[in-house]
Amino acid sequence: MLKWLWVSALVLVLDQASKLAVDATMQLYESIPLLPNFNLTYARNTGAAFSFLAQAGGWQRWLFAGLAVVMSGIIGVWLYRLKSHETLMAWALSLVLGGAIGNLIDRVAYGYVIDFLDVYYQDWHWPAFNIADSAICIGVGLMLLESFGVGRSNTESPE
Numbered sequence: 001m002l003k004w005l006w007v008s009a010l011v012l013v014l015d016q017a018s019k020l021a022v023d024a025t026m027q028l029y030e031s032i033p034l035l036p037n038f039n040l041t042y043a044r045n046t047g048a049a050f051s052f053l054a055q056a057g058g059w060q061r062w063l064f065a066g067l068a069v070v071m072s073g074i075i076g077v078w079l080y081r082l083k084s085h086e087t088l089m090a091w092a093l094s095l096v097l098g099g100a101i102g103n104l105i106d107r108v109a110y111g112y113v114i115d116f117l118d119v120y121y122q123d124w125h126w127p128a129f130n131i132a133d134s135a136i137c138i139g140v141g142l143m144l145l146e147s148f149g150v151g152r153s154n155t156e157s158p159e
Contacts, residue, residue: 002080004090011098015131016105019114031118041118043128046111068104072097088142088151095139102132 022042026032031041079093106113115128145151 004079004094005097007091007094008098008101011095011131011135012102012105015099015102015135018116018131019102019106022116023114026116037120039118039120040116041128043115043118044110044112045115045128046113065104065107068100068107072100072104075100088146092139092142092146095135095142097139099132099135099139102130102135 022040026040026042028042028044031039033039075093075097079090079097082090082093103113113130113132115130115133117130117134118128119126
């Protein structure tokens with residue numbers, strides 16, 4: 001099922017291109033309103049999701065990079081072992097893999113992940129995120145759907 005790696009590559013290219021564009025055209029913490037409740041806001045995250053361990057002093061960079069490498073390897077093997085009919089899981093794993101590698105590149109190259117998508121309601125802002133984060137969340141959502149039987153034909157039996 002490695003034919004699905006194009007999805008990972010597409011996520012990776014879109015993620016890195018968007019981050020490079022934001023970094024080249026915006027100042028750190030600059031915010032550009034695009035739609036009601038949605039801005040482009042340039043932020044840097046030295047931690048993990050929701051800035052977890054962002055103030056830990058730097059060691060977290062290599063912890064999260066190492067975890068991304070290990071998980072990418074596991075996901076790659078899992079993707080390789082999928083059966084041809086497991087298309088929903090292939091989509092899910094490919095999205096997660098592309099997102100994980102996208103954020104890994106940032107973490108190794110810069111020591112932080114570039115975030116820029118800012119969703120908010122009144123004064124409440126969801127933590128800024130990026131295309132890689134979105135792909136990971138969508139992929140995990142697809143994995144959950146697959147675990148509940150979505151995408152499985154009646155002739156397939158759960159293993």
